[in-house]
Amino acid sequence: MSNPRRVLICGATSAIASAAARCAAASHDLLFLVGRDPAKLRAVADDLRVRGAAQVETFVMDMNDIARHQMLIDECALRLGGVDAVLIAHGTLPDQAACEASFDAARAELETNFMSVVSLLTLAGNYCERQGKGTIAVISSVAGDRGRQSNYVYGTAKGAVSIFLQGLRNRLHRHGVRVITIKPGFVDTPMTANFPKNPLWADPSSVGRGVYRALCDGGDVVYLPWFWRPIMLLIRSIPERMFKSLRL
Amino acid sequence: MLRWRHVPLPHPGPSSVLPFGNGRSYGDSCLNDGGLLFDVRGLDRLISFDVEHGVICCEAGVMLADILDLVVPAGWFLPVTPGTKFVTVGGAIANDVHGKNHHCAGSFGCHVRQFELLRSDGSRRRCSRSENPDWFAATIGGLGLTGVILWAEIQLHRVANAAMDIETIRFADLGGFFRLTGESDAAFSYTVAWVDCASRGKSLGRGVFTRANHASHDTSSAWAPGSAFGIPVELPGAVVTDTVVRAFNAWYYRRPQQRFRRVHFDSFLYPLDRVRNWNRIYGRRGFFQYQCVVGSSDGRDAVAELLSRIAAAGGSSFLAVLKVFGTIPSPGLLSFPRPGITLALDFPNRGSGTMRLLDRLDEIVRSSGGAVYPAKDARMSADSFRHYFPRWRSFCEYLDPAFSSGFWRRVAS
Numbered sequence: 158m159s160n161p162r163r164v165l166i167c168g169a170t171s172a173i174a175s176a177a178a179r180c181a182a183a184s185h186d187l188l189f190l191v192g193r194d195p196a197k198l199r200a201v202a203d204d205l206r207v208r209g210a211a212q213v214e215t216f217v218m219d220m221n222d223i224a225r226h227q228m229l230i231d232e233c234a235l236r237l238g239g240v241d242a243v244l245i246a247h248g249t250l251p252d253q254a255a256c257e258a259s260f261d262a263a264r265a266e267l268e269t270n271f272m273s274v275v276s277l278l279t280l281a282g283n284y285c286e287r288q289g290k291g292t293i294a295v296i297s298s299v300a301g302d303r304g305r306q307s308n309y310v311y312g313t314a315k316g317a318v319s320i321f322l323q324g325l326r327n328r329l330h331r332h333g334v335r336v337i338t339i340k341p342g343f344v345d346t347p348m349t350a351n352f353p354k355n356p357l358w359a360d361p362s363s364v365g366r367g368v369y370r371a372l373c374d375g376g377d378v379v380y381l382p383w384f385w386r387p388i389m390l391l392i393r394s395i396p397e398r399m400f401k402s403l404r405l
Numbered sequence: 406m407l408r409w410r411h412v413p414l415p416h417p418g419p420s421s422v423l424p425f426g427n428g429r430s431y432g433d434s435c436l437n438d439g440g441l442l443f444d445v446r447g448l449d450r451l452i453s454f455d456v457e458h459g460v461i462c463c464e465a466g467v468m469l470a471d472i473l474d475l476v477v478p479a480g481w482f483l484p485v486t487p488g489t490k491f492v493t494v495g496g497a498i499a500n501d502v503h504g505k506n507h508h509c510a511g512s513f514g515c516h517v518r519q520f521e522l523l524r525s526d527g528s529r530r531r532c533s534r535s536e537n538p539d540w541f542a543a544t545i546g547g548l549g550l551t552g553v554i555l556w557a558e559i560q561l562h563r564v565a566n567a568a569m570d571i572e573t574i575r576f577a578d579l580g581g582f583f584r585l586t587g588e589s590d591a592a593f594s595y596t597v598a599w600v601d602c603a604s605r606g607k608s609l610g611r612g613v614f615t616r617a618n619h620a621s622h623d624t625s626s627a628w629a630p631g632s633a634f635g636i637p638v639e640l641p642g643a644v645v646t647d648t649v650v651r652a653f654n655a656w657y658y659r660r661p662q663q664r665f666r667r668v669h670f671d672s673f674l675y676p677l678d679r680v681r682n683w684n685r686i687y688g689r690r691g692f693f694q695y696q697c698v699v700g701s702s703d704g705r706d707a708v709a710e711l712l713s714r715i716a717a718a719g720g721s722s723f724l725a726v727l728k729v730f731g732t733i734p735s736p737g738l739l740s741f742p743r744p745g746i747t748l749a750l751d752f753p754n755r756g757s758g759t760m761r762l763l764d765r766l767d768e769i770v771r772s773s774g775g776a777v778y779p780a781k782d783a784r785m786s787a788d789s790f791r792h793y794f795p796r797w798r799s800f801c802e803y804l805d806p807a808f809s810s811g812f813w814r815r816v817a818s
Contacts, residue, residue: 200409
């Protein structure tokens, strides 16, 4: 078993993050959970304590409250005595039609899914760079690998996050900091409750396990489940003049 | 799906609803044809675990398997467990399940310290033996019809490790079974027998008796068996014929077995959990499970009558399980376990012939003052239900007006 880690988790009440946190708890990690709803945070925190987490702290905030991001990282470092890993898992799934009709709707989604992540990554990246170690993992999405008519606002945010992470990884690699892009495919969570399901859908607990594995010793870009890597390779390789007439 | 215990229930509109756990009930008591189900498996969080006193508090969608994973390494065990660990805590309470240790532990409900019940009108009740005891009694064994159980607190049982010492003894007839039960129930926490229900005449009720205890402190533990295999697809209905069942029963009775063994609790308590989707061997038409309890005084005769009736009809049951229930009262108004002898069987669905046989078995059970287990039933009549569960009228006062199930519409309307 590896040494316990001190992990900051943003969006800790999401299905994937809480599944990943259960793995962390089983490894007796120390956890700092951030979410909007205090009652949900309390329920998740109790669960993780019983499952073996060495310490669980909670912090209530909306990740769009960018002005408080520095305080968030300081608070985590203070309460856990340092930060070894950051998992950024918060996000929303936009209503694509609403975003097409209104730029304000699109901007709100980009604020949550991209801008708030960039703010956190800037601060967490600098923190890890200063201490010369650390792991930063972000839940991006296969939707960011290619723009599609059905959800390109979400895809834009996730794609932008993935590119930002490439650059950050390139910058922090020489400082001993690991930066991991996690790209889940379809996951059966509350965020996707209204979608019809097929065999490509994965359950959040197996994706959560994959996230924690990636956090511990994963590669730079991790697809969950693994079969999305060849699928997205295929989808990326379709020439644009054909792709534009597809209904994806 | 319900995911947060502090959030109000979604409004179901005009259709009825039923809480749904892991769907391991055999019949329609966990279904709500034409209505909606609240999938409670999203309530899968642990709340607290007092390692010193063995008290676990968790949300109702937590599986017994998850509890075992957590508590066995800490030296605790479920006080009562059914034959599968893939049931939720809410389901275990709503069916007031029992296990092979009923004679010394009673039913699952006996070990529930408290739980919270959420009704469709938004009201919340904390229920225990001292707080809302009437709601406590109505909800234990209440088939999910009194509201949604959100979380529960269970008193666990001390064990040394995951190992169990089991002893297997063949018996040649029903008399042999009763003799073994009589001499075993005081010294063994778990007793159960498999019966060859294809045998008749002098060897009527022959079978294999198993008795077991949790291993003691000075012993080594045992390894958990892996998931051995799964049944990938539904087999054609023709596979489970009378000849196959008779051959299986004869082999199972005669197969050489070491008398004393130390095994992991999974092997003894949950043998079928190792065969994923075992129900598929019965094909698309499926099977009926039938479990009854017959009164303790004239129970022996009733069991003999049940077995001869089944043997005469072809005896098509792979797994016939016989056990004597203890006298610890079950706490629920509609609880199934009661003093007597319980027999559990499964029959491949062969249409009206199977139904006729089960109706005949019902007659025997009724005349012996027994009952049939709602969790395993898909066909008992309203009339039979009211005989088996005479307190059903007082139970009706606690029904949630928005809740119903296929089973309930069949037996109560």
